[in-house]
Amino acid sequence: xxxxxxxxxxxxxxxxxxxxxxxxxxxxxxxxxxxxxxxxxxxxxxxxxxxxxxxxxxxxxxxxxxxxxxxxxxxxxxxxxxxxxxxxxxxxxxxxxxxxxxxxxxxxxxxxxxxxxxxxxxxxxxxxxxxxxxxxxxxxxxxxxxxxxxxxxxxxxxxxxxxxxxxxxxxxxxxxxxxxxxxxxxxxxxxxxxxxxxxxxxxxxxxxxxxxxxxxxxxxxxxxxxxxxxxxxxxxxxxxxxxxxxxxxxxxxxxxxxxxxxxxxxxxxxxxxxxxxxxxxxxxxxxxxxxxxxxxxxxxxxxxxxxxxxxxxxxxxxxxxxxxxxxxxxxxxxxxxxxxxxxxxxxx
Numbered sequence: 001x002x003x004x005x006x007x008x009x010x011x012x013x014x015x016x017x018x019x020x021x022x023x024x025x026x027x028x029x030x031x032x033x034x035x036x037x038x039x040x041x042x043x044x045x046x047x048x049x050x051x052x053x054x055x056x057x058x059x060x061x062x063x064x065x066x067x068x069x070x071x072x073x074x075x076x077x078x079x080x081x082x083x084x085x086x087x088x089x090x091x092x093x094x095x096x097x098x099x100x101x102x103x104x105x106x107x108x109x110x111x112x113x114x115x116x117x118x119x120x121x122x123x124x125x126x127x128x129x130x131x132x133x134x135x136x137x138x139x140x141x142x143x144x145x146x147x148x149x150x151x152x153x154x155x156x157x158x159x160x161x162x163x164x165x166x167x168x169x170x171x172x173x174x175x176x177x178x179x180x181x182x183x184x185x186x187x188x189x190x191x192x193x194x195x196x197x198x199x200x201x202x203x204x205x206x207x208x209x210x211x212x213x214x215x216x217x218x219x220x221x222x223x224x225x226x227x228x229x230x231x232x233x234x235x236x237x238x239x240x241x242x243x244x245x246x247x248x249x250x251x252x253x254x255x256x257x258x259x260x261x262x263x264x265x266x267x268x269x270x271x272x273x274x275x276x277x278x279x280x281x282x283x284x285x286x287x288x289x290x291x292x293x294x295x296x297x298x299x300x301x302x303x304x305x306x307x308x309x310x311x312x313x314x315x316x317x318x319x320x321x322x323x324x325x326x327x328x329x330x331x332x333x334x335x336x337x338x339x340x341x342x343x344x345x346x347x348x
Contacts, residue, residue: 053224086125161229194239
């Protein structure tokens, strides 16, 4: 059996588990009263269950376990298999932190402390950044800086995905698109282990849109956002940053540029105004687009197009056949979406 079939199995199993379990999670959430209530900072107008991350996590976990049970890990080296479990167990820990916050409202300091601890454990299991690409210098070996840089990357991305989870379907769609791009790139670079995780995450995230796209029936909550953010960051580390080519090192930052730039801009804006960078407000990209007069759906679709565009640039930089053609097509799509955004903003 071609080894790539395991990636298809991971994608489909994850998607099916999410489609099957999400209504059950929604029912449990309604009966237990675990709802996200409307507020001035939030867009939704009625209480909605915020435990959908349980389904996404279960989908990805079951997919990887079935691939493992069917022999899909058989050709991997022990070191590579250990990296898979490092990302998987780290994802479990970050999911648990987010789920605990969804259920019990943990303090921001406790959440951050737990994230740093589990990111450190993931680093110890082989999920670590060994190189960085510095303009004008090239690749630089991290040495003892590997640990703090890896922690910043893993914890930062988990929170970046959580921060963009402000509109129906936004975080799930952005994560799903990024995971599909990572799947394609890691397969092309023959990083089968990372590709398995990307396939499972892509299937779960995209299937969740069945219930999460506007108007949403359920939210993923912090559990789902933390899990997807950490897992995307982990795939970037074990599948892309492990290489020594400058383009490979840059790829995960390009693929995840939308949440990275959004988070960085928000933090800098808050600091410039003398506010805490962790104080919630309405300065995210999706808030600004809504304030410009765009509809909920158009805002989400525009950010999808933006994510797909940077992903297509990553395909081109990775040297994937027809990558330039994909980039041109994505640029055309983004231009069309931008025209719609400009037109609606002008009419408002």
